[in-house]
Amino acid sequence: MSAHSILLAEDSPEDARLILNALQPAITEEMVALCGDGVEALDYLFARNAHAGRAGEELPCVALLDLNLPKVNGLEVLRELRENPRTRLLPVVILSASSEQRDVRAAALLGANSYVRKPLDYGRLRETVELLGRYWIDLNVPPPVSIAA
Secondary structure (H helix, E strand, C coil): CCCCCEEEECCCHHHHHHHHHHHCCCCCHHHEEEECCHHHHHHHHCCCHHHCCCCCCCCCCEEEECCCCCCCCHHHHHHHHHHCCCCCCCCEEEEECCCCHHHHHHHHHCCCCEEEECCCCHHHHHHHHHHHHHHHHHHCCCCCCCCCC
16 A cells, blocks of 8 residues: 555645545644645656656555546546556545536546545534545555556
8 A cells, every 4th residue: 555545645735634634633734745736746747747656556545536626627637547458446535615517427427436525514514524435545446556458
């Protein structure tokens, strides 16, 4: 398992802080790779550019992606992850304020494992994120790291 159990791609510092706080104490901040845009998320996952020194074979247990990321949006990040054999099976959850059916459908067609709407109320956001973290870290059985094509 990766040193980072969760990749969080979130461009809003306020939302990122709320999500990180909601994950604790089960998941500490050190267990989360926080990326502020889609390019950084892809660089982290593919161990390139600023993340070139990271062990590229280590993937997080789950990637939480906002849809409206700068540079490369969440759907494009998801598309690239699904096109690469190494990241094809990485669990990806879209965590977005949007509940537009076109966004939900697009995420599903691209292979998102889940689409979760970010509640606007902090208490509900905390509860939602806590449940997400517990499910993906404690309950989900991930696919093997190496899968023959």
